[in-house]
Amino acid sequence: MMIAYDKQPHIRQRLLQAYHKDKLAHAYLFYGKSGVGKLEVAKWFAKLLFCKQVGETGACVTCSVCKRIDLGDFPDVDIIQPDGASIKVEQVRQLKESTHYSSLENKRKVYILNHVDTMSISAANSLLKFLEEPEQDIYFLLLTEHKDKVLQTIQSRCQLIPFVSISSTIIEKDLIDRSVPSHLAKWISLLTQDSQQALEWAESDTFFEFHQAMLHWAKLLYENDVTSFVYVQTTLAPFIQDKALAFVGLDIVSLYMRDVMLSAFDVSNVHFKHKSMGHQEGFSTKDMFLFIAKAKERLYANVSAQVCYETLSIDIVRL
Numbered sequence: 449m450m451i452a453y454d455k456q457p458h459i460r461q462r463l464l465q466a467y468h469k470d471k472l473a474h475a476y477l478f479y480g481k482s483g484v485g486k487l488e489v490a491k492w493f494a495k496l497l498f499c500k501q502v503g504e505t506g507a508c509v510t511c512s513v514c515k516r517i518d519l520g521d522f523p524d525v526d527i528i529q530p531d532g533a534s535i536k537v538e539q540v541r542q543l544k545e546s547t548h549y550s551s552l553e554n555k556r557k558v559y560i561l562n563h564v565d566t567m568s569i570s571a572a573n574s575l576l577k578f579l580e581e582p583e584q585d586i587y588f589l590l591l592t593e594h595k596d597k598v599l600q601t602i603q604s605r606c607q608l609i610p611f612v613s614i615s616s617t618i619i620e621k622d623l624i625d626r627s628v629p630s631h632l633a634k635w636i637s638l639l640t641q642d643s644q645q646a647l648e649w650a651e652s653d654t655f656f657e658f659h660q661a662m663l664h665w666a667k668l669l670y671e672n673d674v675t676s677f678v679y680v681q682t683t684l685a686p687f688i689q690d691k692a693l694a695f696v697g698l699d700i701v702s703l704y705m706r707d708v709m710l711s712a713f714d715v716s717n718v719h720f721k722h723k724s725m726g727h728q729e730g731f732s733t734k735d736m737f738l739f740i741a742k743a744k745e746r747l748y749a750n751v752s753a754q755v756c757y758e759t760l761s762i763d764i765v766r767l
């Protein structure tokens with residue numbers, strides 16, 4: 449699914465200026481975390497080069513060329529993804545051959561190489577030869593989440609473009625614009641900076657159920673309820689077999705505790721207002737966040753998520 453809002457407006461602006469001044473580089477390295485819009489900006493760039501109705505803000509995005517580029521169905525824009533775990537030398541060879549077969553109306557070609565850090569050494573060397581002798585109308589957009597893993601020799605042939613993370617406010621607004629209930633949109637925006645991930649969660653029933661279950665568990669923990677231990681086995685266990693979700697779950701608990709406590713003081717930067725549940729006898733905020741941090745450490749150390757959660761439950765109920 450495409451993102452509705454314009455991600456990375458500054459980068460688009462910079463590329464657009466270079467385009468209008470006829471100063472585009474032949475190779476760019478877009479780097480930044482997952483979900484910050486690298487592939488979208490790369491396609492946007494390709495449209496700029498092929499759309500017949502480029503205006504002040506870029507390509508028209510509605511003509512048949514623009515639509516075909518979006519769908520990955522335009523012959524002169526190739527999007528190369530890793531074949532299995534890596535981009536293979538064979539893929540780069542095919543790319544080289546295809547430069548000789550441009551469509552009739554265009555000599556121009558755009559190659560978008562996604563996850564370029566996964567290139568085998570031979571593939572990288574093959575690509576390097578290409579970058580060393582740039583041809584007039586051929587453009588390379590190399591995309592990576594791990595710039596450090598891209599050969600220095602390749603980096604030095606590219607103009608480097610860092611992609612910044614997208615703010616939680618923008619992610620939240622985008623989700624609300626897509627009719628995601630505002631409460632859930634807010635939660636998701638606080639839990640991830642990856643807009644693609646945010647969308648997946650917003651559309652997933654499993655995530656919704658998991659989130660509800662985690663909030664219930666957090667409440668049990670806050671109330672020092674001994675059933676919180678059993679709740680891990682009866683309800684949370686199937687969700688947290690997914691390790692990524694197990695980490696997210698701990699973030700949900702942290703955010704919940706933060707808000708419950710701040711709500712008691714009626715301060716303004718509470719994410720979600722909670723009815724004051726009163727201060728728990730002997731409850732130490734400092735210890736609780738320490739226990740949550742410890743649970744995360746255990747998860748990193750590959751202790752099973754269920755054990756981490758059960759231990760956290762015992763630690764907190766004992767407080």
Ligand SMILES: [Zn+2]
Nearest residue numbers: 499508511514
């Ligand atoms: Zn167009």
